[in-house]
Amino acid sequence: MLSIFTKLADLITYVWLGLDPTTSLAKSTHFFVEDVTKIFFLTSLIIFLVGLFRTMLTPERVKEFIGGRPRYVSYPLAVGLGSVTPFCSCSSVPLFIGFLESGIPLGVTMAFLIASPMINEVAVVILAAAVGWKVALLYVLAGLTVGIIGGVLIERLKLEKWVEEYVWQIRMGKSALPAGRFSWKKRMRFAWGQVKEIVGRIWIYVLIGIGLGAILHGFVPQDFFVSYASSSNPFAVPIAVLAGIPLYSNATGVIPVIEALMAKGVPLGTLLALMMSVAAISLPEMIILRKVLKPKLIATFVSILFVAFILVGYGFNFLLT
Amino acid sequence: MKTFKVLGSGCKKCSKTAEMIQAKADELGVKISLEKVTDVGDIMAYGVMSTPGVVMDEKVVHAGGLPDNGDIAEWIKA
Numbered sequence: 001m002l003s004i005f006t007k008l009a010d011l012i013t014y015v016w017l018g019l020d021p022t023t024s025l026a027k028s029t030h031f032f033v034e035d036v037t038k039i040f041f042l043t044s045l046i047i048f049l050v051g052l053f054r055t056m057l058t059p060e061r062v063k064e065f066i067g068g069r070p071r072y073v074s075y076p077l078a079v080g081l082g083s084v085t086p087f088c089s090c091s092s093v094p095l096f097i098g099f100l101e102s103g104i105p106l107g108v109t110m111a112f113l114i115a116s117p118m119i120n121e122v123a124v125v126i127l128a129a130a131v132g133w134k135v136a137l138l139y140v141l142a143g144l145t146v147g148i149i150g151g152v153l154i155e156r157l158k159l160e161k162w163v164e165e166y167v168w169q170i171r172m173g174k175s176a177l178p179a180g181r182f183s184w185k186k187r188m189r190f191a192w193g194q195v196k197e198i199v200g201r202i203w204i205y206v207l208i209g210i211g212l213g214a215i216l217h218g219f220v221p222q223d224f225f226v227s228y229a230s231s232s233n234p235f236a237v238p239i240a241v242l243a244g245i246p247l248y249s250n251a252t253g254v255i256p257v258i259e260a261l262m263a264k265g266v267p268l269g270t271l272l273a274l275m276m277s278v279a280a281i282s283l284p285e286m287i288i289l290r291k292v293l294k295p296k297l298i299a300t301f302v303s304i305l306f307v308a309f310i311l312v313g314y315g316f317n318f319l320l321t
Numbered sequence: 322m323k324t325f326k327v328l329g330s331g332c333k334k335c336s337k338t339a340e341m342i343q344a345k346a347d348e349l350g351v352k353i354s355l356e357k358v359t360d361v362g363d364i365m366a367y368g369v370m371s372t373p374g375v376v377m378d379e380k381v382v383h384a385g386g387l388p389d390n391g392d393i394a395e396w397i398k399a
Contacts, residue, residue, distance in 0.1 A: 063370065098365060
């Protein structure tokens, strides 16, 4: 089904633009056209389909699912729901406070916040379309595991003391939202609104990602990365994770870069580690979380993720070679 | 006169929500009072975690994301 986008890119690049397939420019253009059409089509489709059911899953409801459950249930639930529950990063603070206030442990709350930006249905489908279902599945499993381990560590280290004091004072009102039944017409409207809102927010990251991927694909020599970033270079993984920290993008936006690098022979573990780092550790998110977390907890949080991503990178590079 | 409050700690979508409500009220020729609630504690007191949220006459009518223009019209007219 997705080969239609390859054919479209063939048509535009070789026929309409008349580019010679062996040139760098043609390779880049082909990559760009194929990925722009494919990714924006798939993204809109998935957001729409999921949007039809989204009205059932709000952070308020997630809180009720997770609250009061034993740890072996609440951790997997938190990362699982974290990856499918949409919320704008400006809601991180009320969400964080709301979880703690209802008695959900700090670790479980952090697990939710770790998993959420890293895994989402759009990124998973696009990743699968770009590099195959197996890789996408590995990414999800690794992401969920990192979320759980990160949360459990924060709980074990008893870091509640590094949460801003005022957070514990806030008392929350009853979730008074009308449960309301949604007609299909209303759901369609809501789903379409979601497409406009989310695509409107992430398109720039996706476009930059595709542009970078296209340049890598067409103009960087095949053996360039192999000589620097092969699995025999022990520094490749930490450098990939470090590089991902200042790079702030939506998870979906990183995928075209991953796709291009993978075709250049960069090992999969290194790439998954890079993708996690770009998606999960971001300066804007940390600045928002600073309102509720003391700097020490933010530093611990980032360090735990940093180490976890490196382990993910080494682990997959080791297992897959 | 109806009192609307937009809950949100000052993100872009929150101010957009307030603008949408004001614009709809003007369009329908209805006078409303509109207020932004930005303090996290005050927001949480309404039981809302996902912002922007909308409160009409002290009742939460919406939470999480921009509201629908059709819904806004219903709140104002109801």
